[in-house]
Amino acid sequence: MGIPQPSLNRLPQYHHYLNQLKAKGINTVSCSLIGLDLNLVPVQIRKDLQYTGIVGKPKTGYAVAELIAAIETFLGWNNVQEAFLVGAGNLGTALLGHERFSTFGLRIVAAFDTDPEKIGQWIHGKMVLPLEKLADLAKRMSIHLGIITAPAECAQWIAEKMVSGGIQAIWNFAPVRLNVPPEIIVHNEDLYSSLASLSWKLAQRFNIPFQQDGGSN
Amino acid sequence: MGIPQPSLNRLPQYHHYLNQLKAKGINTVSCSLIGLDLNLVPVQIRKDLQYTGIVGKPKTGYAVAELIAAIETFLGWNNVQEAFLVGAGNLGTALLGHERFSTFGLRIVAAFDTDPEKIGQWIHGKMVLPLEKLADLAKRMSIHLGIITAPAECAQWIAEKMVSGGIQAIWNFAPVRLNVPPEIIVHNEDLYSSLASLSWKLAQRFNIPFQQDGGSN
DNA sequence: TAGATTGTTAATCGATTAACAATC
DNA sequence: TAGATTGTTAATCGATTAACAATC
Numbered sequence: 001m002g003i004p005q006p007s008l009n010r011l012p013q014y015h016h017y018l019n020q021l022k023a024k025g026i027n028t029v030s031c032s033l034i035g036l037d038l039n040l041v042p043v044q045i046r047k048d049l050q051y052t053g054i055v056g057k058p059k060t061g062y063a064v065a066e067l068i069a070a071i072e073t074f075l076g077w078n079n080v081q082e083a084f085l086v087g088a089g090n091l092g093t094a095l096l097g098h099e100r101f102s103t104f105g106l107r108i109v110a111a112f113d114t115d116p117e118k119i120g121q122w123i124h125g126k127m128v129l130p131l132e133k134l135a136d137l138a139k140r141m142s143i144h145l146g147i148i149t150a151p152a153e154c155a156q157w158i159a160e161k162m163v164s165g166g167i168q169a170i171w172n173f174a175p176v177r178l179n180v181p182p183e184i185i186v187h188n189e190d191l192y193s194s195l196a197s198l199s200w201k202l203a204q205r206f207n208i209p210f211q212q213d214g215g216s217n
Numbered sequence: 218m219g220i221p222q223p224s225l226n227r228l229p230q231y232h233h234y235l236n237q238l239k240a241k242g243i244n245t246v247s248c249s250l251i252g253l254d255l256n257l258v259p260v261q262i263r264k265d266l267q268y269t270g271i272v273g274k275p276k277t278g279y280a281v282a283e284l285i286a287a288i289e290t291f292l293g294w295n296n297v298q299e300a301f302l303v304g305a306g307n308l309g310t311a312l313l314g315h316e317r318f319s320t321f322g323l324r325i326v327a328a329f330d331t332d333p334e335k336i337g338q339w340i341h342g343k344m345v346l347p348l349e350k351l352a353d354l355a356k357r358m359s360i361h362l363g364i365i366t367a368p369a370e371c372a373q374w375i376a377e378k379m380v381s382g383g384i385q386a387i388w389n390f391a392p393v394r395l396n397v398p399p400e401i402i403v404h405n406e407d408l409y410s411s412l413a414s415l416s417w418k419l420a421q422r423f424n425i426p427f428q429q430d431g432g433s434n
Numbered sequence: 435t436a437g438a439t440t441g442t443t444a445a446t447c448g449a450t451t452a453a454c455a456a457t458c
Numbered sequence: 459t460a461g462a463t464t465g466t467t468a469a470t471c472g473a474t475t476a477a478c479a480a481t482c
Contacts, residue, residue, distance in 0.1 A: 004473060005414065012413040016392065030439065038394065043475060046440070058440045058481045075413050076420030090311030097307055100392075104409055105416050145419060169419045171412070175233065175317075177255065185422070187415045191406070192321055195388070196229040196292050197222065198404045199322050202362060202386045203293030205402070221449060247463065260451060263464070275457045275464045 007048040012104075013038060014048070015071045022064050030061035077105035084143050084167070086158045087150030088113040088121070088128045091173060095149060097124040108147065110137070114154075131161065138165030147171045148178075159186075224265040229321070230255060231265070232288045239281050247278035294322035301360050301384070303375045304367030305330040305338070305345045308390060312366060314341040325364065327354070331371075348378065355382030364388045365395075376403075 017038055021029055031042035031049075038045075049062070054070040056062040072078055080102065085092055088111045095101075096108055111128045113119060121128045129137070137143070146162040148155050148170060155174035162170060169185035172178055175192050234255055238246055248259035248266075255262075266279070271287040273279040289295055297319065302309055305328045312318075313325055328345045330336060338345045346354070354360070363379040365372050365387060372391035379387060386402035389395055392409050 003417075006473070008414045008417060009410045012407070012410040013394070016409070032439080041475070042439090043441095044473090046442095047474085050441080056440055059438050060482075061439070074417070076416050079420070081416055081419060090307060090314055094307030094311050098408075101412070104412055106412060145415075168422060169415060171415055177230070185415065185418050187411065187418075189408070189411060190229070191315075192233070193226045193229040194404065194406060195318070195321055195323060197225045198362075198386060198388055198402065199293050199298055200220075200225060200291070201402050201404075202298060203296070205385060223449070249463080258451070259463090260465095261449090263466095264450085267465080273464055276462050277458075278463070 003051045007051055010040070010048050011052070011071050011075060014045070015068060015075075018064050018068045018071075022068065027064045028061050029064050029067070031056075033061075075105065077103070080105050080107050081145050082107050082109045082141070082143055083145035083147055083171075084108070084110055084112060084134060084138060084162075085126075085147040085149060086112045086131065086134065086162075087148060087154075087174075088115075088118045088123055089149060089151075092149035093123055095147065096126050106145075109141070109143070113150075131158070134161050135165035138162065138167055142166075144168045145171065147173070149173045152176045220268045224268055227257070227265050228269070228288050228292060231262070232285060232292075235281050235285045235288075239285065244281045245278050246281050246284070248273075250278075292322070294320070297322050297324050298362050299324050299326045299358070299360055300362040300364055300388075301325070301327055301329060301351060301355060301379070302343075302364040302366060303329045303348065303351065303379075304365060304371075304391075305332075305335045305340055306366060306368075309364075309366035310340055312364065313343050323362075326358070326360070330367075348375070351378050352382035355379065355384055359383075361385045362388065364390070366390045369393045 014034065017034060018029070031045040034040070034045050035042040049067065052070040052074040054062060054067055083106060085095060085108050092111060096111055101108065108126060111123060111126050112131045112134050113128050114131050118128045119130050143165070144167060146167040146169070148158055150158055152174045155172065155176045156178060159170055159178045159180055163180055163184060169187070170178065170180070171187050171189065173189045175190055177188070178186050180186060231251065234251060235246070248262040251257070251262050252259045266284070269287040269291040271279060271284055300323060302312060302325050309328060313328055318325065325343060328340060328343050329348045329351050330345050331348050335345045336347050360382070361384060363384040363386070365375050367375055369391045372389065372393045373395060376387055376389070376395045376397055380397055380401060386404070387395065387397070388404050388406065390406045392407055394405070395403050397403060
């Protein structure tokens with residue numbers, strides 16, 4: 001795998017932070033400063049950044065612009081991935097409207113739904129197409145990424161259509177485990193599991209007062 | 218802390234799976250079966266379940282209904298948390314409409330926004346109120362959980378209002394680190410960091426073909 | 435040169451997994 | 459009883475942190 005999952009997850013954080021620095025006109029930064037602001041230990045940041053292949057200068061630190069570029073290249077944000085989204089409900093609409101995704105290498109090119117009311121509509125400049133067309137279109141347009149924002153009941157079925165259309169990675173917002181061939185990359189965005197730890201911590205708070213934690217994500 | 222974060226995150230998965238079993242009329246289950254279906258090793262499941270305080274019977278396994286109840290109690294899903302949501306945009310609307318949250322101990326009781334167009338509207342049965350009223354209402358209604366679905370620029374400011382209203386935990390969907398007192402529980406739902414690992418894996422796929430992984434979440 | 439900071443190797447810590455004893 | 463499964467203690471593995479050398 002190369003890079004540990006936690007490091008991978010921290011890279012966008014650095015990216016975001018570095019962009020703020022850049023906007024302020026700061027063009028050089030040390031790990032100790034990043035660590036101070038992001039609440040991480042400098043060594044960890046250094047390790048994380050090394051995966052991107054960047055090298056810093058002792059005493060000076062890293063060049064902000066270079067570092068931003070290195071992270072973007074490493075994460076593949078330069079070559080934009082085109083994606084299909086299935087499920088033009090509230091959540092789907094929210095994602096379709098997320099202009100900033102394009103900065104992160106993602107462009108949602110079309111939406112799909114089964115609801116005849118929705119088909120043919122334009123949402124945030126993207127056409128809603130009938131689900132039957134997904135597999136065929138994915139093949140013809142060489143789409144490799146699928147996003148599922150449909151109800152849990154339909155998710156498995158949608159995933160199968162995606163796979164049959166040659167889609168290689170699925171970003172799944174439905175609260176179900178998808179059953180797909182092992183070579184397909186599945187990334188579950190499970191709000192319930194997220195909510196679970198939050199509510200557990202909150203419940204703890206009221207049982208054992210003054211216990212503090214602050215852990216995020 | 219008691220329970221490791223990864224175990225905590227797996228509990229809702231078990232919960233979901235067990236409910237499926239229950240619906241099928243199965244009322245006893247072994248860790249090996251769960252592991253087979255959820256792609257986890259039995260020992261790990263046993264460890265995870267032990268945190269909920271449940272005990273199984275050798276040879277038989279666990280009683281499904283008991284297990285479900287144990288997880289729910291452990292996660293605090295029995296005492297429903299009331300929450301305020303700020304940012305009645307697409308994502309906010311999606312969350313407001315998520316009926317199933319109530320099963321997971323969460324009830325969003327009101328939405329807030331600064332947009333005069335939105336204030337006064339009803340979204341999925343919840344009134345959109347002006348943001349200025351948040352702190353005061355949170356105190357009077359003893360709300361302890363706040364959800365931020367507003368743009369990144371406003372998130373910090375909203376968080377401060379929440380804290381001043383006595384809110385103890387923030388579920389943050391805006392892509393920024395919030396600066397709040399250490400005793401406040403912050404849980405970041407960072408789509409970009411999620412997207413980062415997905416796009417990295419996908420990029421890898423095209424660089425080094427036939428490398429497979431399948432890791433989720 | 436002295437001091438700050440990077441880069442790297444070793445130690446620590448926590449979660450997962452393996453081995454095995456206890457129990458129905 | 460034999461076999462399956464739980465519960466627990468020990469070993470392993472991976473990520474984080476500490477210590478230190480290299481460098482500007």
